[in-house]
Amino acid sequence: MKKALLLLFLSVFLTKMHAQDYFPINESVHNKNNNYTVFTNATIYVTPNQKIEKGTLLIQDGKIVSVGTNIAIPKNSITINLEGKTIYPSFIDLYTTFGIEKPKRNLTGGRRDASYDTKRVGFYWNESIRPETNSYESFTYDQPKADELLKAGFGVVSTHIADGVAQGTGALIALNNTDDKNRIISNKLTNHFAFTKSALTNQAYPSSLMGMMALLRQMYLDLDWYKKGNAENKDLSLEALANNEKLIQIFATEDKLNSLRAAKIAKEFGLNYILKGSGNEFERIEEIKNTNAKFIIPISFPEAYDVSNPYQSNQIELADMRFWNQAPTNLKVLSDNGVVFALTTDKLKKIEDFRTNLLKAIKLGFDKTKALEALTTIPASILGKSNEIGSLKAGCFANFVITSGEIFDEKTILFENWVQGSKFVINDINGKDIRGNYDLTIGKDTYKWKIEGTAEAPKSDLTTADAKKIKSTFSVAKNWISLLVKPADTIKSNYTRLTGFIEKPEILSGKAVLSNGEETQWTAVRTSAFIAIKDTLKPEKPIAIMPTTYPNVAFGDSKKLTAQTLLFKNATVWTNEKEGILTETDVLIKNGKIAAVGKNLSDATATVVDAKGKHITSGIIDEHSHIAISKGVNESGHNSTAEVTIQDVVNSEDINIYRDLAGGVTISQLLHGSANPIGGRSAIVKWKWGAAPEDMLYKNQPKFIKFALGENVKQANWGIDNPTRFPQTRMGVEQVFIDYFQRAKEYDESWKKFKANSKKEKAPRVDLEMETLAEILNKERFITCHSYVESEILMLMNVAEKFNFNVNTFTHILEGYKVADKMKAHGVGASTFSDWWAYKFEVNDAIPFNGPIMHNAGVVVAYNSDDAEMSRRLNQEAAKAVKYGNIPEEEAWKFVTLNPAKLLHIDDKVGSIKMGKDADVVLWSDNPLSIYAKAEKTIIEGVVYFDIEKDAEKQAAITKERNILIGQMLQEKNKGGQTQTPTKKEKKEYHCDTLEE
Template sequence: MKKIFLLLFLVFFVTKTWAQEYFPVNESIQNKNNNYTVFTNAVIYITPNQKIENGTLIVQNGKVVNVGNNIKIPKNAIVISLEGKIIYPSFIDIYTSFGIEKPKRNLTPGREDNIYDTKKTGYYWNESILSHLNGYETFKYDQPKAEEFLKAGFGVVGTHIHDGVAQGTGLLVALNNTDGKSQIISNKITNHFSFSRSALTNQAYPSSLMGSMALLRQMYFDLDWYKKGNSDTKDLSLEALAANEKLIQIFNSEDKLNSLRASKIAKEFSLNYILKGSGNEFERIEEIKNTNSRFIIPIYFPEAYDVSNPYLSNQIELADMRFWNQAPANPKVLSDNGIIFALTTDKLKKMEDFRINLLKSIKYGFDRTKALEALTTIPAAILGKSNEIGSLKTGSFANFVITSGEIFDEKTILYENWVQGNKYVINDINAKDIRGNYNLTIGNETLKWKIDGTVEAPKSEITTADNKKLKNTFSVSKNWISLLIKSNDTIKSNFTRLTGLVENTNTLSGKGELYNGTQVNWTAVKTSPFVAVKDTVKPEKPNPIMPTTFPNIAFGNSQKLIPQTLLFKNATVWTNEKDGILTQTDVLIKNGKIVSIGKNLSDASATIIDAKGKHLTSGIIDEHSHIAISKGVNESGHNSTAEVTIEDVVNSEDINIYRDLAGGVTISQLLHGSANPIGGRSAIVKWKWGLSPDEMLYKNQPKFIKFALGENVKQSNWGIVNPTRYPQTRMGVEQVFTDYFQRAKEYDESWKKFNANPKKEKVPRVDLELQTLAEILNKKRFITCHSYVESEILMLMNVADKFNFNVNTFTHILEGYKVADKMKEHGVGASTFSDWWAYKFEVNDAIPFNGPIMHNEGLVVAYNSDDAEMSRRLNQEAAKAVKYGNISEEEAWKFVTLNPAKLLHIDDKVGSIKIGKDADVVLWSDNPLSVYAKAEKTIIDGVVYFDIEKELEKQEAITKERNLLIGQMLQEKNKGMSTQEPTKKEKKEYHCDTLEQY
């Protein structure tokens, strides 16, 4: 009996399906006929900006053959009426890893496994350059994942291997869920890059963001040289780069500042990167706009924090709370600024969040048409595939979604997603509305049956005559009802199973089986129609967006600051010039410069600042700092990394900048660490709080590089089991310098020889490392050298003498007092600590009289911080020269102002209060050498970047904003939304010896 019932069910089901459904589309049938499928009476979006009412779409062999109004329907056509439905082009996500397995690191992590030279032959020298890889070679169609994309409305995805700095090529895949070759639209369409080293290599280099940037530059220089036939050996990685130059170049920046960095490299080499962003672009929208780049933007938003515990919530930074609030507005901000971008599902925890987040961004003002463009025509245009995907123009692939209404309405249902003419059912488009109240008769028993919910997902409630609710499980698929009723809670197996096909929505019927196996018929007669409960709840307004500040963290400015005309009246002025310290003196600042110094000055346009009883000085200059550096202060992968530069990785968002300003610091030299004998190039910055990294760089700055001696460079204190990198001894350090300068000398000579006779000489390979060292030999770059022990100090001066250049500055130099006479003879300056000693073995001989002794010997001496905390009180460090060496107050103050300016070769512009110099000044409440002195105003180029009075206002505003955001997050939790636990972010503060892997 059961077998007969099943057979009848299948026959009935197939018959009804054939009668109601469209012509079944699959690869075998599609390849054997040229029938047309015609969709009529629909609203059709041919493009986001081209809509037709009551339109007709004709599809044949997976492509659109015609679309429009009043179109003649071919004879051999299957016609599907879609009255009341809307057709949209399917979405495109061009940044995924679909069908490509995530690279897995099989090596034991840890620096003890580091290698410094690749063992691979025939490829590029660095194993993070994986340009020879092709995504299609490892691609395997992932049907379960494809169905996730299809349910979200996507028809095409771009995919590639997410590993390495140069990641190889990506392919374009149609999600048509067949086994046919048509799935791969293009096996090579994109070429991918990032700043992240490969997860599959133990090659030590690069270990930092600046190392990755230098590697990219060197790669492009090598590519150009290689393409011109200058190499004697074949390099498969460079061959691939050359072959794939015309592909779409996509760069995964993953941060707003990294987007600026990638754009910088693109401009250097005349590249056109499509930048894969991170969602925080709104925080630097002006700079992002100025890149003139197109973007791929994730529609990922963080969850609210659970702030119900006030003690835990205190550890959440305002920047993170603010980003939660502001992130949903990122697409609107990008769109309003005319930035062209596509959207991606990348970074989402689950695909269902895509639609939720997209609708959220629309609530926050993102235009619906722009949203549709970002998912269709824009990604198609980026890929150069506008004639095939992204629209429903004649000739394009038949990739479209059928919906119940406007695609970005919350209540809209996605019914079907057709890809290359293959149908994927998301929700049954032919589902009948069976909602209502029924009398359900099963055999001789009658029950009350209420069906509500939605047409696509109805809900069931069954009660007995005495109003007892019965547990039941109910579903409808392709108009077949399946109902499971548990009528007796005392008997575990007491289930009644019913099934039936919906033919008449007023009377439902079918067959069933009681728990004891008895076969029964059932009927359900509608007693009253379904009445939808009118939604009286007003649409919830999104949370007010907090205003963006510059930078977008605590203590950021509400707007970018501008220079002012300022007149300080009756100040005690520490000029650092021959005039010495002037009392009751006025100083006028205008157009970013010091324009007048004297008594009884006036200017009608100036803001008057009463400085009576206060002290005005030039800004403090920190010769040796490591704050505001992104993703690694050391590029420790090689013993020489002269090719890297801190200028690439200035972090304008570091709160330590603001703290330095509060301590009167206006300029710092950001130095590479001391992990290697020859480190990276430095950056001299003015702390223009709120501006971009490039705007902070000192204009036309002298060129510097960091060298290092001692324990760090020979790995004696790296804390690893088996240090392997050369050098391992102090004499090895000397040999590194000798070898590299000899190579740089030969490199420089080869270029000079070529430039003198380019027609006869072979063009040398550009080597950024040797090029930098050659600048030292040519006296175009200065050395700041980390140093402690007198023997090594003498050693480096001897090496410099051998190659005919001077060391500019010995920094730390805690045994400088032993060799001050030799240093003066060599012409080197000293940047030291006031009184640090005994923190490691090579510092045991340090004394607090070191600075004064060198000063008295006639050296230019500065005190530096090398530390984020110390840099905020360098004024007090200068006072220690008075305490320990009886240095005059005026000369001691120069240790942190004019003297570091001299060491940095910028004393013609800064370091003293002199007419014509930059208006970098600080107003102190007391003698600046006093522990009681506070910086009341810190001014750079005439702009007040710190004002102690406004500081109090900022603190009050921060408290108010935190409370508002906490209230919003509590509302999220009360509404049942997902939240995340508060976590304290441990921010690493860099020192010379800080090692990490980016």
């Protein structure tokens, strides 16, 4: 009886032990074991590329002493025979928040309570800059989480506080469950950044992605200035930032385009960021490769969509369906392109999915050796810790995993994970295979007992002698069997409880406690061995991977497009030049330029296009657009944000680009919104569909900035839940301009004085906001101003004249007809709507004759969109100048082509059909001012970015691809795979007054 109770106690005790030696030893000895431990006869991967057969690994005091085939084994060593087993270095995760409590939001009353200045004394002015934060100071070892990571093969993690733009330092932690004194390998090893606002601040700034990029630039400029001893007061944040410069710099980008943005910052300031990506890098692999950065890549692949309901499946965008299909290839694509990367468990719902996803990537071509490198030697090298972790070389920590075979084989069992010489048991290395068919006897009762499943996780099926199923619960741990049996002849009685230690799989036995409390013995004799049912079906083929397109969304192209030599014959050509509209005329496009305009042109290398009955114009130019912008059109955190630029946040994946091309638009000015009087700098872009964001930017573009007047900037229509800041009145708006221009003037003078004195004094602080405003004063940057009411239009012209510069463009300008003579005298142009009115109070006086009246007064007039839908119908907007103002058709067409080019100061290159200008042209099916006209080809610098015939082919291909992907997802669901419910993604279309949530 006592012996049976002792065995039962041991069975419970052993199942709870995470780190147990092969031999029973005193717990104090366990923690203070200075003996050698020797692992013999194993296949040992010293590194991913160095394998030893029948090798020996010798460890002591948590370190590797030696590894090889002829190792002298010290006396009194604990020797463990691992014949048939394999040893690998434990994995390293460079990007976790292990042991760190998630920062909690500190918004006491929502956005209405937003502040603009920091209350922290002695720190940086913006509270999202927190480099003084050290993760080790708030670190608490999380054993349950550590167990999950250990089971997945990880031995070391880097952890940090993921909060803010500059997030502070990260620590390196060993997942050692038994030695809390040596867990922290390094207190400060990494320095972290991200495009995220701190949860611990109520500051309104930054409220957008472009604001975060501007903040980073200002931070680095301030750091340089501070290090040179120019500051009067000590700044603890900048002190910490300077002290952290030699640490490993990790930037969490969370998107392929954000990786390019972070790389842009790194290039500007000579930094070396390790970029923590998102898993979609394959979609921009050429640009990702050209960053020359090292990456940390998550493998949290998306679940298939449940597409069984056809109505719901129609809500899923092709890009999302395609990403599910393509995401597992990301690691192979990165590897094949020579990108150096480590892997992370970040973003996984469950750590156990890490191995599943990695094996999926390997099945799709990711090399196993590269996978092991990405988990061991590469992260160790990135951290500069190759002499301590990531390999099994002498002197490294004794961090290793013992497996039943090749670690990336689906059938391989992970037995143990040793960290700093401390053992963590994943599966019993000495476990016995008890699978088979048994005759089970419990007292006087007999049963048929089938044990199947896998050797490390067997499953049980119990029936009576006459094949009636018996309810039972079965488990095996540490070679101890536990079986609960519900007697067949009772309903409310307790289970019969069986326990026993496995000595020989052929005969199992132990003690049974019957449902009535009596004790007896049980015996199970194996009648036949387990035979795995052979799969007679053909091996399942991997799903077909959809090809990546440029961009990798609907209507993307299978390859990057290139310029062509094109000869359009016998077209009606709207030149926008003194030649006017030419009939039966040829246009030759070559080397991205308009090579010739005339009759009877020829070129043997050209593709000839019959344009008889069709019209050719220069591409439409939209002076005021908000499409294709990432994470915020407004930086609304301050009343002046001249430091931010839309050029940082061009979104090359926006389907509205393709729609604009289909409407004949080739160039747009992407403007900051109108949330503040002084907004951000603009981006002039050419809609090169499929190109990277940087390649869309107009080369050597003139400098512009967005200003705004009216209801938006004084927050009259922001709602009660939004913060209130200066200005709140129209007169306050004027004062903002005067104050900031005066500051900019003084700032500019201080720099000129500093440079004139041969830099003998302390340098002024570089202020990106003041730099931009000084460019306006020095006539190096132009203003496009959101405007409505005549009084404010006059006000800004007066302010400009006071500071000796001119406003370049009034946009919207719906009361421009009232002050057209004053605008002409000032020299300002107008970019207006054709006939929008009454959509808010200050628009009530708008009239559709506004554009023609200003045009007739001698003002350069353009029609803009300010709207994703209108931007692809600007040809029809131009026609309204004919309808409402009797403007000649040729002049009306200039409202959307040559005139906006003049306003943007790019009319020397674009805006008309003239030899030598950029080949930005559109072939129309009809008079371009007609509602029946369709853009048949839209060409930018000789590249056909939209072709109406190819568009029809693309639409058919999209339908076909969707059907293939739906079939794959249905197959995934039928196999029992995890699925997610389809939901329609509501894409935010930006307008002037759009604020980020």
